[in-house]
Amino acid sequence: MKKTNFLRFDSMVIHAGQSPEQWQGATLPPIYQTASHCHGTAENLSDTFSGKTTDHIYMRLSNPTNKALEVKLAALENGRGAIFMSSGMAAISNACMALLRAGDEFVCGNSLFMSTYLLFKNVFGKYDITPRMVESTDLAALEAAINEKTRFVYLETIGNPKMDVPNLRKAAEIAHRYGLPLLVDNTLATPYLCRPIDLGADLVIHSTTKYLSGHGDATGGVVIDGGNFDWQQGRFPDMQPFIDRKGPLAYLDKIWREHHINFGTTAAPLHAYLTMVGLDTxxxxxxxxxxxxxxxxxxxxxxxxxxxxxxxxxxxxxxxxxxxxxxxxxxxxxxxxxxxxxxxxxxxxxxxxxxxxxxxxxxxxxxxxxxxxxxxxxxxxxxxxxxxxxxxxxxxxxxxxxxxxxxxxxxxxxxxxxx
Ligand SMILES: Cc1ncc(COP(=O)(O)O)c(C=O)c1O
The missing domain is CATH 3.90.1150.10 (Aspartate Aminotransferase, domain 1)
Structure with a gap:
């Protein structure tokens, strides 16, 4: 894979994550339409299950086409890693669930996309998790809503359809002052317009169903980790085993291991492929x-x-x-x-x-x-x-x-x- 981080965004969006040498010279990854992958020896499959190799096992766990898209999306958001999922809502629910336990709270803007609102208010509410909703542009209200139970701050770059624009840099500063990560749903802006990680956010989510695929032909979602947040600051003792395993990619490992593969929120490789095609433009x-x-x-x-x-x-x-x-x-x-x-x-x-x-x-x-x-x-x-x-x-x-x-x-x- 060639280095592309020195390219302008318009070039990088085409060339990032391209690995023709792994794709028999093709300029797009093949659609690996297989539920499961063969392993030559019993030792190899055992090593893969225990994380000693990164081979693929079963589509619900990973797929080479999806992996190619994950590399590209992480590069576009200046992140360290990504997990592609079946929809934007799969990405939002997994991204939040990985940080929450019963009794926790989080602070979010009140101009949320409809299903995000329902998930936060109705579904999380059933598990004794409380979203503290504030005007997303009111930084003082955002700070005042943080307490010892808060696990993260969640905002949308542009509210849908409220069209409000929170100040992500200042929101990240506030979140970090309390040892909290800032999660941003960047669907409406796309990394072409705004890269929340560059503004201080820690985790970025997209519904790739929208501008990233661009042709209304594939649902998908992604969670991207900037890899910069220090999970050892005190609020996240449950992150330690994942830090031990994956270092700066602990959060993605937690999402993958605890939620994504067990909830079965895998995306079809055809959708990853269509999203790759869409991203070129x-x-x-x-x-x-x-x-x-x-x-x-x-x-x-x-x-x-x-x-x-x-x-x-x-x-x-x-x-x-x-x-x-x-x-x-x-x-x-x-x-x-x-x-x-x-x-x-x-x-x-x-x-x-x-x-x-x-x-x-x-x-x-x-x-x-x-x-x-x-x-x-x-x-x-x-x-x-x-x-x-x-x-x-x-x-x-x-x-x-x-x-x-x-x-x-x-x-x-x-x-x-x-x-
Ligand atoms: C801002 C935003 N986030 C998330 C979603 C959910 O995405 P999906 O429909 O891919 O689950 C949407 C869908 O419209 C959205 O507008």
Whole structure:
């Protein structure tokens, strides 16, 4: 494998983790579609089970195609290692479970993705684990929520669909002051826009289903470990056996050994392969997603039917300054939310669209629209929807990479049709 860490991101995303010499000269890894791997001798299989060799055993434990993607994703986030899993939620649940025991607490932003919110509030709640949810941009509230039971701090780089932008550098400083790791769901920003580990975060999670694969053809998730957090500071005595085994990769070893292989959250190698193919064009796609989103946000804000636009790229947005500091001049992501008169108007608008797809996903190269209040969040209590900024007038738009003129023409047609 060649060294790629000296390359610019746009080149690294193509070349990192490439091992044609191990793939018979192929430029992508083969799809190892096998449930299990043969071992020449009884001694070899025994050595592999006891960790003396890194050969593959059984697909639920590891797979060479998935491994190739893990090497690439770790490099892109400036991490030391990664585990690819069946979905973003598999990555989030395993990443958190590996740090939690009954009675523990953790601090997180309150603008969480829907299933993350349900996992934290409802599922973890059953095991006597308490998420302390705070406004993700309120650093004082974040610090005040930390106590002796806290095991980590958890944030999303850009809230979905609240579009708030927490200050990751300052959040990491606070977490570290209390001996806690900072976990960041970086799905909406991608490493093209933001590398949380470079800002001080310790662990990064993605739903690779979104921008990283980019074509809406493969679910996946990943946990990436920066390998810098000192687990021996006092709050994590249960990490010691894993430190003894794997040193700076203790956390990934704990996830893998205790949770990933026992919960069976393995990803199919076809999904790893499709994600590798998608990643080749990540930089180009993100450039276009973000340029298009900026143009669409500017267009929407001057339409009389649109009561508000929520996009960190707009100069008067509450997250604009932090976004500029954290993301540089590249852009502000490809997702935005905007308000129409009411739910009925949102429905009519969506039904008027001709090109933009109406579905529950984001980060696809195609533009996608949804009315979250009546779909993903339909069964949530009203006060929770209000906390998560899910209002009846909200339309969420994942701006794709089509010609921006066509996106704007479709939006124009759908808005004109409201009269
Ligand atoms: C920010 C964020 N994190 C995690 C997830 C969950 O990912 P998956 O659907 O791959 O489980 C999503 C899905 O929309 C998301 O938007």
């Amino acid at each position: 990540l930089a180009l796609r993100m450039e276009r997603h973000m340029a298009n989103a900026m143009r669409v946000a500017e267009f929407l804000r001057y339409r009389s039917e649109v009561s508000w636009v929520n996009f960190a790229g707009l100069a008067d947005h509450h997250g604009n300054r932090t976004a500029r500091e954290q993301f540089g001049e590249k852009g502000f992501g490809g997702l935005l939310a905007f308000g129409l008169k009411d739910q009925e108007t949102c429905f009519r608008f969506i039904n008027n669209l001709q090109m933009i797809y109406h579905l529950a996903n984001l980060g696809d190269c195609k533009s996608l629209v949804i009315h979250p209040y009546s779909s993903q969040y339909v069964s949530f209590p009203e006060e929770t929807k209000a906390d998560l900024a899910i209002t009846p007038d909200l339309v969420r738009l994942s701006v794709g990479i089509e010609a921006v003129e066509d996106i704007i023409a479709d939006l124009t047609h759908a808005l004109d049709g409201l009269h």
